[in-house]
Amino acid sequence: MNFKDESSYIEDNVFIHESSYIEDNVSIGEGTKIWHFCHLRKNAKIGKNVNLGKNVYIDRDVRIGDNCKIGNNVSIYKGVTIGDNVFIGPSVTFTNDLYPDVNVWSDDMIIETKVCDNVSIGANSTIICGVILNEDCLIGAGSVVTKDIKPNFLAYGNPAKQKLKNKLD
Ligand SMILES: CC(C)(COP(=O)(O)OP(=O)(O)OC[C@H]1O[C@@H](n2cnc3c(N)ncnc32)[C@H](O)[C@@H]1OP(=O)(O)O)[C@@H](O)C(=O)NCCC(=O)NCCS
Numbered sequence: 001m002n003f004k005d006e007s008s009y010i011e012d013n014v015f016i017h018e019s020s021y022i023e024d025n026v027s028i029g030e031g032t033k034i035w036h037f038c039h040l041r042k043n044a045k046i047g048k049n050v051n052l053g054k055n056v057y058i059d060r061d062v063r064i065g066d067n068c069k070i071g072n073n074v075s076i077y078k079g080v081t082i083g084d085n086v087f088i089g090p091s092v093t094f095t096n097d098l099y100p101d102v103n104v105w106s107d108d109m110i111i112e113t114k115v116c117d118n119v120s121i122g123a124n125s126t127i128i129c130g131v132i133l134n135e136d137c138l139i140g141a142g143s144v145v146t147k148d149i150k151p152n153f154l155a156y157g158n159p160a161k162q163k164l165k166n167k168l169d
Pocket of ligand 1 (some may be wrong): 014089090119122123138139140141142143156
């Protein structure tokens, strides 16, 4: 594995594939597995028993809770917070800048996004920054989430529309 320096804190029983790159001051909880070609930026904090699939990018200061499963090719940008027991399907994309402009960038422009405990996000969905995905909600594959999703609701489509998970008709 490639460590930028010695300041990262890696618990016991952590697996990090040698192709992955861990920057300084990263914390990784016990039992976590980090597969091929992942990049963890400085100050990232990953909980216990988390699985990061191939080619996952975790930006500066991002917090990820315990028991999360993060699919291949997921990028989680600064300003996004992930709770416990969260499933993030392959190629899900988060955002942190509502009006991107190649000539203008500062951390002050970051708009925060929160993914609460027990949320599942289907493959290839895009989460527009500024939303809260509340506890136990499920996002269908390929959705574009533009608004907060209520606890225990299912949401899908572009833009994602939501309804109670156990009252789908
Ligand atoms: C949304 C989901 C949970 C199914 O919910 P459901 O209520 O059982 O939906 P149904 O299969 O009964 O479909 C209901 C309608 O929604 C549509 N639909 C289902 N999933 C959809 C999605 N992700 N986006 C848009 N429309 C969708 C169906 O085509 C159907 O349309 P119709 O009424 O015009 O025929 C499922 O389709 C899904 O997207 N699961 C996530 C899969 C995934 O990404 N897994 C990740 C690991 S591989």
